[in-house]
Each structure stands twice: as C-alpha cells, then as structure tokens.
Amino acid sequence: MSLMIVDFVPDLILAFLVICMAWGAMHARSRHDAMAMFVAFGLVVALIWARLGAPDLALAEAAIGAGLTGVLLLQAARQIPAEPRTMKKTTVQFILPLVFIVLAIALFASQLFSDDALNISEQARIRPDVGLSAPSMSDRVHLAMPDSGVGHPVTAVLLNFRAWDTLLELLVLLLALSGLRQLYPSSQSAQKKSDGPLVRGPEPWPLLLAWSRFLAPLLIVMGGYLLWRGADAPGGAFQAGALLAAAAVVLRLAGLLPALRWSSLTVRLAINVGALLFMTVAALTLYFGAGWLHYPAAQAGILILGIEVFATLSIAITLTLLVIGEYEDLHT
Amino acid sequence: MSSLQMYMLLGALIFLLGLHGLLVLTDPIRRLIAVNLMGAGTFMIMVTLARRTDPADPVLHALVVTGLVVAISATAFALRLITANLITETPNLAENNAAQSDTTLSQQGSPPT
Numbered sequence: 001m002s003l004m005i006v007d008f009v010p011d012l013i014l015a016f017l018v019i020c021m022a023w024g025a026m027h028a029r030s031r032h033d034a035m036a037m038f039v040a041f042g043l044v045v046a047l048i049w050a051r052l053g054a055p056d057l058a059l060a061e062a063a064i065g066a067g068l069t070g071v072l073l074l075q076a077a078r079q080i081p082a083e084p085r086t087m088k089k090t091t092v093q094f095i096l097p098l099v100f101i102v103l104a105i106a107l108f109a110s111q112l113f114s115d116d117a118l119n120i121s122e123q124a125r126i127r128p129d130v131g132l133s134a135p136s137m138s139d140r141v142h143l144a145m146p147d148s149g150v151g152h153p154v155t156a157v158l159l160n161f162r163a164w165d166t167l168l169e170l171l172v173l174l175l176a177l178s179g180l181r182q183l184y185p186s187s188q189s190a191q192k193k194s195d196g197p198l199v200r201g202p203e204p205w206p207l208l209l210a211w212s213r214f215l216a217p218l219l220i221v222m223g224g225y226l227l228w229r230g231a232d233a234p235g236g237a238f239q240a241g242a243l244l245a246a247a248a249v250v251l252r253l254a255g256l257l258p259a260l261r262w263s264s265l266t267v268r269l270a271i272n273v274g275a276l277l278f279m280t281v282a283a284l285t286l287y288f289g290a291g292w293l294h295y296p297a298a299q300a301g302i303l304i305l306g307i308e309v310f311a312t313l314s315i316a317i318t319l320t321l322l323v324i325g326e327y328e329d330l331h332t
Numbered sequence: 333m334s335s336l337q338m339y340m341l342l343g344a345l346i347f348l349l350g351l352h353g354l355l356v357l358t359d360p361i362r363r364l365i366a367v368n369l370m371g372a373g374t375f376m377i378m379v380t381l382a383r384r385t386d387p388a389d390p391v392l393h394a395l396v397v398t399g400l401v402v403a404i405s406a407t408a409f410a411l412r413l414i415t416a417n418l419i420t421e422t423p424n425l426a427e428n429n430a431a432q433s434d435t436t437l438s439q440q441g442s443p444p445t
Contacts, residue, residue, distance in 0.1 A: 007335075008335060011335045011338060011339070012338075015338060015339075015342050018342065018346065019342070019345065019346070019349075022346050022349050022350070022369050022372075023349065025365050025369065026349070026350075026353035026357060026362050026365055026366050026369070027353070027357075031359065031361060031362070034361075034362055034365060035361075035365075038365050038368070041369070041372070045372055045375075045376070048339070048376065049379060052339065052379050052380060052382075052383050052388075053383060053387075053388045054379050054382070054388060054393050054396075056393055056397060057375075057379060057393060057396055057397060057400070060397050060400050060401075061400060064400050064401065064404050065372070065400060065403075065404075068404060069368070069404055069407060072404070072407060072408055072411060073361065073364075073365070073411070076361070076411040076412075076414065076415055077361060079415045080360075080361065080414065080415060083359050093356060094356055097351075097352045097355045097356060098352060100348075100352075101345075101348040101349065101351075101352055104344075104348055105341065105344060105345055105348060108340075108341065108344045109341055112337055112340055112341065113337070137389065137391050138382075138385045138387075138388075138389040138390065138391065139385075141389075141390050141391060142387075153387070153390035154390045154393045154394050154397070156390070157390045157391050157393075157394035158394045158397065158398070161391075162391070162394060165394070165395070165398050166398065169398045169401055169402060172401075172402050172405050173401065173405055175405075176405035176406070176408055176409045179409045179412070180408065180409065180412050183412050183413065183416040236397075238397055238400075238401055315401070319404070322404070322405065322408035323408065
C-alpha cells in the first residue's frame with residue numbers, strides 16, 4: 001500500500017506543477033511572465049508524456065511545444081505594443097466561469113469513476129461485441145508490425161499504416177507558411193515607412209554567440225541521430241525536424257545565419273521536397289502497387305527512410321520560417 | 333483512484349482552465365496561450381487513453397505527434413494574424429494622433445473608421 005503511494009507521488013507533483021503553470025501562463029501579471037510560464041508548462045507536460053510511456057511525444061513536446069512555441073511567442077511579443085491597461089473584469093465575470101469549470105469537472109469525475117472508464121480495455125477483450133475499437137487497434141498495429149518495414153510502432157503508424165495523416169500534416173505546414181506569406185504584404189507599407197527591417201532584435205551578446213556556435217552542431221548531430229533511430233526506437237522525422245529547426249532558430253537569432261530567402265530556388269525546393277516526394281511515392285504505389293500509400297512490404301523500410309529524410313528537411317525549414325520568418329525571409 | 337484516472341481528470345481540468353482563460357481574458361496573446369492549453373488538455377486525455385493497453389496504443393501517440401505539429405502551425409499563423417493587424421493599424425493611429433495634436437481643425441481630428 002505504502003509502495004503504491006510512493007509511486008503516486010511523482011504524478012501528484014507533476015499534476016500540481018502543471019496546474020500552476022497553466023494558471024500562470026494565462027493570468028501572470030506581465031505578458032512576458034505568462035510566456036515564460038507557458039514554456040515551463042511545455043517542459044512539465046513533456047515530463048508527463050515520459051511518465052505516461054510516450055517518449056516520442058516527450059521529445060516532440062520538449063522541442064516543439066516548449067522550445068519553438070516559446071520563441072514564436074516572444075518573437076511576436078516584440079512587435080506588439082505593451083498590453084493596454086484594460087478594465088479589470090468584475091469578480092462575477094471571473095467567478096462564474098470558474099463555477100462552470102468546477103461543475104464540469106465534477107460531472108467528468110463522476111462519469112470517470114462510476115463507469116470505470118479506464119477498464120474498458122479489459123471489458124472489450126472479454127466481449128469483442130462491445131465495439132470499442134481502441135484496444136483492438138493497438139493489437140492490430142502490433143500484428144501488422146512485421147510488414148511495416150520499421151521496428152517502432154509509432155513510426156510505423158505515422159509513415160505506413162496512417163501515412164495519409166502525415167502527408168496531410170506536411171500539407172498543413174505548407175498551408176500555414178503560405179498563410180504567413182499572404183499576410184505580410186499588408187505590412188509592406190509600414191516596412192517602407194519605418195525604413196529598414198521591421199523588427200530588429202537586440203544586438204546578440206557574446207555568451208549567446210558562443211553558446212549557439214557550440215549548440216548548433218550538437219543539435220544537428222542529435223537531429224540526425226533521432227532521424228536514424230526513429231525506425232526502431234522513439235524518434236523520427238518530426239522530432240528530428242524540430243531539433244534542426246531549433247538549431248536554425250538559435251543561429252538566426254544570434255545573427256550567424258543569413259536570411260533564408262524565399263526567392264532562392266533551393267529554399268523553395270527544400271520546403272516542398274517532403275510533400276512532393278511523399279506524393280510521388282503515393283502515386284507510384286497507386287499505379288504500380290497495391291494502392292495509394294500501400295508500400296510493398298519488401299521495399300517499405302527504404303521507402304519510409306527516404307520519405308523521412310526529405311520530410312525532416314522540409315519540416316525543419318518550414319518550422320524555422322514559421323517561427324522566425326521575417327520580411328527578408330519570406331518576400332525577398 | 334489510479335494514476336490514469338488522475339491524468340484523465342488533469343487533462344479535463346487543463347482543457348477547462350484554458351476555456352476559462354479564453355472566456356475571461358482580453359489580451360490576444362494570452363487568449364492564444366489559452367487555446368494552446370486547451371489543446372494540451374486534449375492531448376493529455378488521448379495519451380492517457382493510449383495507456384489503457386500495455387504496450388501503449390501507438391495509433392493515439394501518432395495522432396498526438398501530428399496534433400503537436402498542427403498546433404504550432406496554427407499558433408504561428410494566429411500570431412501573424414495578431415501582429416499583421418497591429419502593424420497596419422499602428423501607423424494610422426500615430427498619424428491621427430499627430431494630426432489631432434498639432435492642428436485645431438476639427439475635421440482632421442476625426443477618428444479613423
């Protein structure tokens with residue numbers, strides 16, 4: 001019994017931390033405090049993913065949720081004027097939604113405990129006619145693993161069994177980037193007026209320069225390792241792409257990397273190559289193989305590796321541009 | 333109460349805290365953070381559900397990896413929407429304020445439409 005409680009302590013600490021961070025990320029006094037809290041929230045959530053046995057997600061969350069989103073927010077905050085002193089909401093306006101939250105949580109908890117919702121898997125095993133597909137889905141993945149061409153179930157799902165999702169996700173990234181490009185012309189006049197770059201960061205200080213020179217190669221090596229290991233262990237194209245993007249962002253903020261100009265054919269090719277290659281493979285499998293994105297089992301491994309390498313490149317460049325893309329990146 | 337049930341509750345609580353923030357906050361950046369928190373709560377419930385089986389359900393994990401990347405794309409786009417709006421508005425406001433301060437003609441001091 002006491003052993004169970006000891007097991008439970010880390011969960012309670014993480015839950016307490018995550019609630020504090022979530023509250024602080026929205027209601028901290030200054031906006032910068034709120035952003036810092038949000039980055040901390042991402043890191044605690046990454047720990048929770050690790051605790052829940054999802055190392056792939058812990059890696060992705062630490063790189064994307066905490067790292068890149070934090071830079072993104074801070075970068076945008078520089079362009080936004082200081083928060084206006086708005087009228088404080090009255091207590092009733094603040095409390096009423098809280099009451100709603102308490103009621104909703106109570107309802108959720110009562111459902112959770114009464115139906116024994118988390119034991120559904122065992123019921124489904126006993127009675128397959130219950131029709132809850134989650135456990136059988138997991139079993140089906142593990143049954144199909146030998147044909148997938150990779151050894152890690154999450155990678156197999158992402159790039160083989162549910163490759164459609166990943167293809168569409170690459171397209172979502174492209175869509176977000178083109179949305180960013182569409183929005184910039186409105187600021188072009190402001191750009192001309194202010195005469196010079198719209199946003200100029202502070203001069204990079206020596207420690208940042210030294211550290212980014214040291215960190216960037218490490219991040220590139222780590223990205224390559226995650227990409228390579230992704231076939232058989234936690235990791236893969238998204239985590240690797242996010243790490244490479246982080247390296248590029250660090251270098252760019254330190255002023256060590258020139259602008260990734262949209263007019264350069266190489267940059268545009270790198271952005272699109274992941275989705276293009278993915279769609280080419282899909283079309284080839286449609287014409288010569290079993291159907292759209294049904295890889296032949298013998299070549300599945302090499303096809304997945306090829307797609308992952310180029311998808312990593314595309315994800316890295318697209319995320320970099322999404323996070324720190326400024327006028328000279330996107331429109332020159 | 334098992335730790336899985338606690339994480340289910342935690343996910344729901346974070347989702348609802350985000351919803352609360354979205355309702356009561358006015359600053360666009362804070363509201364964007366609130367939406368991100370709602371997403372994190374959803375992901376937490378999905379990852380907890382994946383944990384019902386041992387080994388954990390890889391389909392839900394893959395969906396959450398996809399969700400994380402879509403979330404940052406949406407966040408980047410939303411931030412650009414917020415800042416684009418401010419960038420186009422700020423110079424006009426500045427001009428109008430200048431016109432209001434250095435001239436006595438009431439027509440020029442009319443507020444922007």
